[in-house]
Amino acid sequence: DAGVIQSPRHEVTEMGQEVTLRCKPISGHNSLFWYRQTMMRGLELLIYFNNNVPIDDSGMPEDRFSAKMPNASFSTLKIQPSEPRDSAVYFCASSIRMTYGYTFGSGTRLTVV
């Protein structure tokens, strides 16, 4: 099992550009979570899906952020337009049952200049 796979590992982009982060959850996991980690705010839940359906997106900072899960094996988090304050590490995690906690990907370090 390759675990949760995120791409790219690092992304540097200019302010105003569109950024797309990708995630492949573990096969068979039915919940997928997007988190953002910064020094100031720690780990913040942005959105989570259950069986490909968005359940709670109250953590999405603003309309510039959107997430999709077109099928059970793929999700994207898009920021358009990006701003310097979006610079952070973005993690994707998946789970099958709450008992077992989440499995996290290695993260995407986003830098917006």
Place this chain on the structure above:
Amino acid sequence: GEDVEQSLFLSVREGDSSVINCTYTDSSSTYLYWYKQEPGAGLQLLTYIFSNMDMKQDQRLTVLLNKKDKHLSLRIADTQTGDSAIYFCAESYGGSQGNLIFGKGTKLSVKP
């Protein structure tokens, strides 16, 4: 709302025991978790405890839960330099389809 509090830093000497503490607010939390994050990596699940348990031991790790005080601790025996990392406490809420609330993490530094 739900909140999880941890101290930010802990420094110990190699071979000593480390105790990382956490307080949480949701008394209906079913599970409580400890995660470890090494530099440049994602969070890795270390252990979890069900809310009807007081203690769970797994090799060098001991988790203690005081449900009355909503206090969770992680003890690492014989701490090694490889244990240096950030440790996150998390509580579940919202039932089986709920999500986890994470603390801000405790950075453990192990000095040789």
